[in-house]
Amino acid sequence: MVISGASGGVGSAAVQLAKRRGAYVTAIAGRDQSRLLMDLGADQVIARDDALVATLGRESVDVALDVVAGSGFPALLDVLRKGGRYAVAGAIAGPLVELDVRTLYLKDLSFFGCTFQDDVVFENLISYIERGEIRPLVARTYSLAEIAEAQKAFLSKSIVGKIVLEIPAWEMQK
Template identity: 35%
Template sequence: MVDADRLHDMSTSPLSDQELAALPVAYGTAMGMLERAGIRSGETVLVTGASGGVGLALVQLAAARGARVVALTSASKTAALRDAGASETLPRNADPADLERRLAATAPEGLDAVADVAGGPWVEQFLPALREDGRWVIAGAVAGPVVTFDLRRLYLHNLRLIGSSMHTRAHFSALADLARTGIVRPRVAAGFPLSDIHAAQEAFRAGTHVGKITIVP
């Protein structure tokens, strides 16, 4: 049993049950990041780990609010990220100097924000790409939880470093409103019946999918 204010009527949503089931965690986390960082229409945003669950949600949700999304991903998943709304993609396994040149060419005036789900060396590498008053919002550290960067870059350019853990009820209500319109549709990479849950786990471990893997009872 849950309180009535925790329920969201999705009967008018054009999304399928599997698509709706993919919303709460990854898309909720992404919505919290975008809201806390104040991502707006017309801004250029770099998304790290863009092919993962939260990363893909960030691409879709940021594009839906009119942001220009630059996605950092593997070359094999570039097409899927463009389909999700990314304006540009960057290969995460490129040489660091080459990656910086590509980013500079893609966003010559700098980035308004970075939505980061990886952490690690990306913080030190991409922090200089943030323009004045830029924001870096982070909700993960799979690439490394301990980082180094030049504090002078942070305060001399009035940058903001924002931590974001999950989402609030207000964030999820906004996400539910989007789901009712169908503006954002979670990408379901594959669906398995409950009897094939081991096959679903193997598909997840293979890491070749983009989107959510769902289990249908």
């Protein structure tokens, strides 16, 4: 399995969930984030600016989980084997992608959008956290007043994990 954007909150959770299910996980992230991702369970980390197809080879993986989209999308399809599955849960690099539809049907790929899940999925996720099987990765917490700095940190792509905004109690009561 290959996971783009593996250093973010969704990506780092995906790494842990995939490992929990026994997958061999290739994470795509910044070069300086390799150690943390390996600590989370990734078997291999590829720098986001490296050539994915040259590194992994064509038709070398069964599943791609993409939280980035944008210009890296075609390479994810190139590394998928015939009958492979592509799931998307984000588009940080841009929502518009280039798709040669022949790739989709000639490789018999399945595409999945991942936003809504049944309640039992959330319940299971919480139980994994409670049992210590996976751990949410919080990169940094900011006050609501620091929202501009939080956005800069997010856009820097230098963090690993989720950014949390603390909302003052008085704001929640409005």
